[in-house]
Amino acid sequence: xxxxxxxxxxxxxxxxxxxxxxxxxxxxxxxxxxxxxxxxxxxxxxxxxxxxxxxxxxxxxxxxxxxxxxxxxxxxxxxxxxxxxxxxxxxxxxxxxxxxxxxxxxxxxxxxxxxxxxxxxxxxxxxxxxxxxxxxxxxxxxxxxxxxxxxxxxxxxxxxxxxxxxxxxxxxxxxxxxxxxxxxxxxxxxxxxxxxxxxxxxxxxxxxxxxxxxxxxxxxxxxxxxxxxxxxxx
Ligand code: SAH
Numbered sequence: 513x514x515x516x517x518x519x520x521x522x523x524x525x526x527x528x529x530x531x532x533x534x535x536x537x538x539x540x541x542x543x544x545x546x547x548x549x550x551x552x553x554x555x556x557x558x559x560x561x562x563x564x565x566x567x568x569x570x571x572x573x574x575x576x577x578x579x580x581x582x583x584x585x586x587x588x589x590x591x592x593x594x595x596x597x598x599x600x601x602x603x604x605x606x607x608x609x610x611x612x613x614x615x616x617x618x619x620x621x622x623x624x625x626x627x628x629x630x631x632x633x634x635x636x637x638x639x640x641x642x643x644x645x646x647x648x649x650x651x652x653x654x655x656x657x658x659x660x661x662x663x664x665x666x667x668x669x670x671x672x673x674x675x676x677x678x679x680x681x682x683x684x685x686x687x688x689x690x691x692x693x694x695x696x697x698x699x700x701x702x703x704x705x706x707x708x709x710x711x712x713x714x715x716x717x718x719x720x721x722x723x724x725x726x727x728x729x730x731x732x733x734x735x736x737x738x739x740x741x742x743x744x745x746x
Pocket of ligand 1: 640644647648649650651652653654655659660661662666670671672673674675712716
């Protein structure tokens with residue numbers, strides 16, 4: 513067996529086990545839909561949609577040759593915290609009564625706000641993956657032949673994918689009424705935002721130099737740069 517085949521088998525085994533476990537939790541969660549409430553059903557639908565949006569990009573971009581990767585302890589901790597807070601804990605909570613002790617109640621209109629937020633979330637999530645294309649990676653990486661994307665949604669803001677995740681993180685506690693499975697994602701993503709974005713921007717600056725600086729001059733992080741006082745600071 514070639515080295516590449518062995519490597520791809522070794523990376524695909526844990527991925528397959530994770531996929532099967534996630535599917536089992538998803539089915540169990542659907543069986544408990546009466547206990548979980550309609551907000552949780554919306555969350556589950558959006559969860560499946562995010563996987564459908566991301567999967568083709570994950571599979572295709574596995575062939576990328578990485579020339580610079582910033583995988584320090586902080587980055588690994590942040591990714592683990594996000595995996596727990598945004599995927600594993602909500603799925604576990606919806607599939608089992610494990611965290612029922614940490615439930616809270618919200619009025620229907622609040623759940624409705626969470627449901628409505630799924631529309632801008634999924635649109636931004638889809639658009640940013642489509643615009644980044646081969647240059648997308650879940651970790652902080654620069655690939656061989658990396659192009660600086662400044663068109664599409666990236667022509668207006670520098671971090672549309674993180675903007676999408678912000679919307680999703682703020683909506684999650686409105687859909688899943690539980691301190692552990694719903695609310696924990698807010699501090700987890702806040703940590704990711706404040707610690708990772710400066711590091712990502714330093715990486716992009718060292719790869720693209722003046723081109724990156726000019727791009728930053730005409731865009732904001734989360735809000736179009738043309739909005740005075742908000743753009744560059746956010
Ligand atoms: N921060 C961006 C992208 C998140 S994905 C957003 O929120 O939309 C993270 C990877 O995207 C980084 O490792 C970096 O290599 C890549 N990236 C970020 N901005 C980019 C851009 N404008 N052009 C090309 N690649 C970019």
